[in-house]
Amino acid sequence: MELYKLTVHEAHELLTKKQITSVELTRSVLERIAQVDPTIRAYITVTPDLALEQAQRVDEKLAKGERVSPLAGIPIAVKDNICTKGVRTTCASRILENFVPPYDATVARQLRALDAVIVGKTNLDEFAMGSSTENSAFFPTRNPRDVERVPGGSSGGSAAAVAADIAIAALGSDTGGSVRLPASFCGVVGLKPTYGRVSRYGLVAFASSLDQIGPLTKDIADCALVMNGIAGYDRMDSTSLPEPVPDYTKALVPDVRGLRVGVPREYFVAGIEPGVEKAVRGAIDRLVALGAQVGETSMPHTKYALAAYYIIAPAEASTNLARYDGIKYGFSTRDATDMLDGYFKTRQQGFGPEVKRRIMLGTYALSAGYYDAYYLKAEKVRTLIKHDFDEAFQKFDVLVAPTAPTVAFKIGERMANPMAMYLTDIFTLTANPAGVPALALPCGQVEGLPVGLQIFGKPLGEETLLRVGYALEQAH
Amino acid sequence: MIGLEVHAQLLTESKMFCRCSAQYADAPPNSVVCPVDLGLPGALPVINRKAVEYTIMTALALNCAIPDFSRFDRKNYFYPDLPKNYQISQYDLPLSHDGHLTIELDGQPRRIGVRRVHLEEDTAKLLHRTDAAGRPYSLVDFNRSGTPLMEIVSEPDIRTPEEARLYLVKLRNILRWIGVSTGNMEEGSFRCDANVSIRPKGAEELGAKVEVKNMNSFRAVYRALEYEIARQTEVLNKGGRIEQETRGWTEERGVTVSQRSKEHAHDYRYFPEPDLPPLVIGREWVKEIEDTLPELPDAKRDRLMAQFGLSLYEANLLTGSKGIAEFFEKTMALNPNARAVANWMVGELFRLLNASGIEIEQSRVTPGHLAELLRLIDQGTISASIGKTVLEEAFGTGQQPGQIVQERGLSQISGVDELGNIVDQILAANPQAIADYKAGKAPALGFLVGQVMKATRGKANPGVVNQILKEKLEN
Numbered sequence: 012m013e014l015y016k017l018t019v020h021e022a023h024e025l026l027t028k029k030q031i032t033s034v035e036l037t038r039s040v041l042e043r044i045a046q047v048d049p050t051i052r053a054y055i056t057v058t059p060d061l062a063l064e065q066a067q068r069v070d071e072k073l074a075k076g077e078r079v080s081p082l083a084g085i086p087i088a089v090k091d092n093i094c095t096k097g098v099r100t101t102c103a104s105r106i107l108e109n110f111v112p113p114y115d116a117t118v119a120r121q122l123r124a125l126d127a128v129i130v131g132k133t134n135l136d137e138f139a140m141g142s143s144t145e146n147s148a149f150f151p152t153r154n155p156r157d158v159e160r161v162p163g164g165s166s167g168g169s170a171a172a173v174a175a176d177i178a179i180a181a182l183g184s185d186t187g188g189s190v191r192l193p194a195s196f197c198g199v200v201g202l203k204p205t206y207g208r209v210s211r212y213g214l215v216a217f218a219s220s221l222d223q224i225g226p227l228t229k230d231i232a233d234c235a236l237v238m239n240g241i242a243g244y245d246r247m248d249s250t251s252l253p254e255p256v257p258d259y260t261k262a263l264v265p266d267v268r269g270l271r272v273g274v275p276r277e278y279f280v281a282g283i284e285p286g287v288e289k290a291v292r293g294a295i296d297r298l299v300a301l302g303a304q305v306g307e308t309s310m311p312h313t314k315y316a317l318a319a320y321y322i323i324a325p326a327e328a329s330t331n332l333a334r335y336d337g338i339k340y341g342f343s344t345r346d347a348t349d350m351l352d353g354y355f356k357t358r359q360q361g362f363g364p365e366v367k368r369r370i371m372l373g374t375y376a377l378s379a380g381y382y383d384a385y386y387l388k389a390e391k392v393r394t395l396i397k398h399d400f401d402e403a404f405q406k407f408d409v410l411v412a413p414t415a416p417t418v419a420f421k422i423g424e425r426m427a428n429p430m431a432m433y434l435t436d437i438f439t440l441t442a443n444p445a446g447v448p449a450l451a452l453p454c455g456q457v458e459g460l461p462v463g464l465q466i467f468g469k470p471l472g473e474e475t476l477l478r479v480g481y482a483l484e485q486a487h
Numbered sequence: 488m489i490g491l492e493v494h495a496q497l498l499t500e501s502k503m504f505c506r507c508s509a510q511y512a513d514a515p516p517n518s519v520v521c522p523v524d525l526g527l528p529g530a531l532p533v534i535n536r537k538a539v540e541y542t543i544m545t546a547l548a549l550n551c552a553i554p555d556f557s558r559f560d561r562k563n564y565f566y567p568d569l570p571k572n573y574q575i576s577q578y579d580l581p582l583s584h585d586g587h588l589t590i591e592l593d594g595q596p597r598r599i600g601v602r603r604v605h606l607e608e609d610t611a612k613l614l615h616r617t618d619a620a621g622r623p624y625s626l627v628d629f630n631r632s633g634t635p636l637m638e639i640v641s642e643p644d645i646r647t648p649e650e651a652r653l654y655l656v657k658l659r660n661i662l663r664w665i666g667v668s669t670g671n672m673e674e675g676s677f678r679c680d681a682n683v684s685i686r687p688k689g690a691e692e693l694g695a696k697v698e699v700k701n702m703n704s705f706r707a708v709y710r711a712l713e714y715e716i717a718r719q720t721e722v723l724n725k726g727g728r729i730e731q732e733t734r735g736w737t738e739e740r741g742v743t744v745s746q747r748s749k750e751h752a753h754d755y756r757y758f759p760e761p762d763l764p765p766l767v768i769g770r771e772w773v774k775e776i777e778d779t780l781p782e783l784p785d786a787k788r789d790r791l792m793a794q795f796g797l798s799l800y801e802a803n804l805l806t807g808s809k810g811i812a813e814f815f816e817k818t819m820a821l822n823p824n825a826r827a828v829a830n831w832m833v834g835e836l837f838r839l840l841n842a843s844g845i846e847i848e849q850s851r852v853t854p855g856h857l858a859e860l861l862r863l864i865d866q867g868t869i870s871a872s873i874g875k876t877v878l879e880e881a882f883g884t885g886q887q888p889g890q891i892v893q894e895r896g897l898s899q900i901s902g903v904d905e906l907g908n909i910v911d912q913i914l915a916a917n918p919q920a921i922a923d924y925k926a927g928k929a930p931a932l933g934f935l936v937g938q939v940m941k942a943t944r945g946k947a948n949p950g951v952v953n954q955i956l957k958e959k960l961e962n
Contacts, residue, residue: 093529094527094528094529100528102528107528110528112522112527112528112529113522113527114522114527114530116529211529211531212529212530212531213529213530214529215528215529216528216529216762218761219761219762220761246533247531247533248531249531249532249533249534249762249763249764250531250761250762250763250764326758327761329563329756330561330563330572330573330756330758333563333565333571333572333573334526334528334570334571334572336565336567336572338567338627339525339526339570339627340527350567354565374756377563377756377757377758378754378756379754379756382756382758386758
C-alpha cells in the first residue's frame with residue numbers, strides 16, 4: 012500500500028486499528044520525499060531522525076492501547092517561517108539561514124502535544140513575500156501537477172508537499188493569500204482562519220495585523236482535524252481570540268440547503284481566465300443544485316484592496332524585519348567598517364530583492380509627511396473593505412469567488428514584473444485586512460491544472476466554510 | 488524655558504511585555520532574558536497589567552487626565568541596544584495627559600504642567616570595551632531589555648535650574664511615595680533629559696529647542712542647565728543663532744557637547760503596534776487605582792500644618808519622603824507632642840541623618856526610640872542637652888534611650904539635698920562670684936549655675952540649681 016497517499020483521517024483510522032504503524036507511515040513519506048523532493052523541492056529542511064523518533068513514541072502509545080489524538084503519528088510539514096525549537100527556521104532567507112530557534116511556536120507546541128510527526132520545514136517566498144515561492148533565497152519549489160509551473164506562494168512548499176504526497180498535511184501562513192493561492196495552484200485544500208483564531212506566537216512576522224497560520228490538506232475533513240489541533244486562544248498572542256473553539260469535524264455535514272451564498276461581482280472581472288471562471292461558475296451551479304440560495308452581490312471597495320494592502324503589509328513588514336541586523340542572530344556581514352556599515356551590509360547581503368522592495372515601500376509609507384497620505388489612508392480603506400464584508404454578510408452566509416484569476420503560471424513568467432505578480436493575489440488579499448476566514452478548495456481543472464474555489468465566511472465562521480466545502484467535495 | 492523628560496523604571500515583578508523578572512540587578516549578563524525581550528523572530532509582546540496600573544497611579548498623583556482609550560505604538564530606530572530595532576512606546580494616545588505638579592519656590596507655590604505620563608519598554612545595556620590591541624568593541628546585556636519604563640514629560644514651564652531641581656526632587660518624592668519606582672538616579676532607574684530654549688528680553692520669538700542628555704544626578708541637571716543657558720545666551724550675544732540639536736552633558740569637563748544636529752534627527756516612523764490591541768481603560772479600574780493611592784505629600788503637608796500647627800518649613804521637611812512622614816506619624820502615635828516631635832526630627836535627627844548620609848528608613852533610631860526620649864525629657868529624667876547625647880548614642884547603637892540613660896548614669900539630679908551639697912561646694916570655691924552677685928552683677932548667677940552643671944557633667948536639673956543658688960545667695 013502506498014501509505015504516503017493517505018489522508019489524515021484515513022491514516023488515523025489505520026493507526027488506531029493497528030493496521031499500520033506510525034513508523035511505517037513516516038518511513039513511507041520519508042522515502043517518497045527522497046524520491047520526489049529532488050524534483051519538487053518543497054522542503055528546506057527534512058528531519059527524518061526526529062520524525063522517526065516521534066513516530067516510534069506514538070507507536071509505543073498505540074501498542075499500550077493509549078488513546079491518541081487524530082494527528083498522532085501523522086507526518087506533517089511546517090512552513091519554514093514557523094519557529095521549531097532546535098530545528099533551523101530560515102524563512103527562506105539568507106539572513107536567517109542558520110537560525111535555530113530556542114523555542115517552539117505555539118502551533119508547533121500544539122502539534123507536538125498532539126503527537127503529530129513533524130517531518131520537515133517547507134520552502135516559501137522569502138519572509139512569505141511573494142506568490143510563487145520563487146522568491147525563496149535558496150531555490151524555487153515546483154508545482155507537482157506540472158513541474159514547469161510555480162506552486163503558488165508564499166506557502167508553496169507546504170502546498171506542493173501535500174499535493175506531491177510528501178506530507179500528509181501541512182501548515183502554511185496567509186498574509187494576503189499565501190495559503191489559499193498555493194492550495195489553488197496545487198489542487199489541495201487551504202484555509203486562512205479568522206484573524207486571531209490561531210496563535211501567531213512563533214510565526215515569524217511579515218505583516219502582524221494580517222498574518223494568520225492555516226492548514227493545507229488533501230481534503231476538507233483533514234482541514235477540520237488540523238484546525239481542531241491548532242485553533243484557540245493563546246495568552247502569548249494578545250491578538251488571539253478568546254472565543255471557545257468548536258469541534259470542526261462536527262461541521263462535516265454535506266448539507267447546504269437554504270444556505271445563502273453570495274457571488275460578489277467584483278471578483279468576476281476582466282483579466283480572469285475563462286477556464287477559471289467556468290470552473291468556479293460550475294461549482295456555484297453545484298451549490299444551487301445542492302439547495303443553496305445563490306445571489307449576486309457587490310463589494311464596491313474591492314478595487315482599492317490591492318493598493319491598500321501594498322501599503323499596510325509593507326509598512327508593518329518594514330518594522331517587523333528591522334530586527335535582522337546581524338547583531339544578535341542570523342547572518343552577519345564579515346566586512347563591516349563600523350556599526351552603520353554593518354547594518355547596511357548585513358541587510359544588503361542578507362535580504363533578497365523582493366524583501367528589500369517591500370521594506371523600502373513600507374519605510375516610505377510610514378515616513379514623516381507621508382504617513383497620513385499612505386498608511387492612514389490605507390487603514391481607512393481597510394475599514395471600508397471590512398464594511399463591504401459586513402454588508403454582504405447581512406444578506407449572505409458565505410461568499411464565493413475564484414481564488415486566483417489564473418491557474419498556475421510558468422516558473423520565471425512573472426519574476427520580471429512585480430505588478431503582475433502582485434495581481435496574482437487580487438482575489439485573496441481582501442480577506443486579510445477584513446480579518447474574515449476564507450477557504451480554498453479544488454473545483455475543477457483547466458488543461459489539467461487545478462482551479463481553486465474560494466469561500467469567504469463571517470468572522471469565526473470556519474464551520475460554515477467547512478460545511479460548504481465538504482458538501483462540494485462529497486458531491487464531486 | 489525648560490521642559491524635562493523623566494524616565495522612571497517601574498517596580499513591577501516582571502518585565503513590560505514578557506514574564507521575565509524585572510529585578511535583574513545582580514544577575515549575570517544576558518541571564519534574565521527570553522524570546523520576547525531578545526526580539527527573536529516570531530516572539531510577541533503581552534502587556535504587563537501592573538505596569539499600566541503603576542503608570543495610571545503616577546498620572547493620578549500628578550493630576551493627569553486618564554483617557555478611556557490608549558494605545559501602544561512602535562518607535563522605529565536602529566541601535567544595538569534595541570533588539571527589535573523598534574521600541575514599543577506610546578505616541579498620540581498616551582495613558583494620561585494634562586496634569587501638573589506644584590513646587591515651592593521661596594515659600595511660594597509654583598505650578599509646573601505635566602504634558603503626559605506614558606509607558607514604554609527599556610532598552611538593553613551597552614558595555615563599551617577595548618581589546619588587547621586597543622580596538623574598541625561593545626557588548627550587549629539584554630537583562631534590562633523590555634523592563635517597564637514610564638516617561639513623564641513636563642510642559643516648558645520651568646524657568647531656572649533651581650526650579651528644575653525642585654521639580655525633580657518633588658517628582659521623585661512622589662514616585663517613591665506611591666511605591667512605583669526607586670527613583671534612584673545613580674542606578675539609572677530615574678533618568679532626566681532637558682529641553683532648553685531661550686528668548687532675549689522683549690523678543691517675540693523663542694530660540695530653537697536644544698535637548699540636553701546624559702545627566703546622571705540632580706546636581707548634574709542643575710549644572711548642565713546652568714551651563715546650557717549661559718552658552719545659548721553667549722551665542723545670541725555674539726550675534727549667533729541657536730541651532731536645534733541634541734547635546735550631551737560631560738560631567739568631567741562641565742560642558743554640553745553637540746551630539747546630533749536637526750538634519751540628523753530621527754524620523755521615528757511611529758505607527759500603532761499591531762501586536763497589541765488598544766487599551767480600553769474602564770472608569771471603575773481608574774477608581775480602584777485611585778483608591779489605592781496613599782495621602783500624597785502635598786495633602787499631608789497641608790494636614791500636618793492644620794492639625795499640628797507646624798510651619799510650612801517644618802511640614803515640607805516632614806513630608807520630604809514617605810519614610811520621614813511615616814516616622815513622624817508613628818512617633819506622634821506614641822507621643823503626641825507635635826511641637827517636640829517636629830523639633831527633634833527636623834533638628835537633631837535630620838542632622839544625624841545628614842552627617843551619616845543615610846535615609847531615615849536605614850536609621851537605627853525608631854519612632855519608639857524618639858517617643859521614649861521625648862518622654863524622658865518631659866518627665867525631667869534627663870535634660871534636653873543630655874537628650875541630644877542620648878539620641879546620638881541611640882543613632883549609633885540602636886539602644887533604647889532609657890537603657891542608655893541608665894547604663895551611662897545620665898539621669899538628671901533633681902534632689903534638693905544632693906544638689907544643695909554640690910552648690911555649697913561651688914559657692915565655697917567661688918567667693919568672687921558671690922561678691923559680684925551681691926554687687927548686683929546678674930551674670931554671676933549664670934556662671935555659678937554653669938559651674939554646678941560642669942561639676943555634675945550636665946546631669947543637674949538646671950531649674951532646681953538656679954532655685955537653690957538664689958536661696959543660698961540671698962540668705
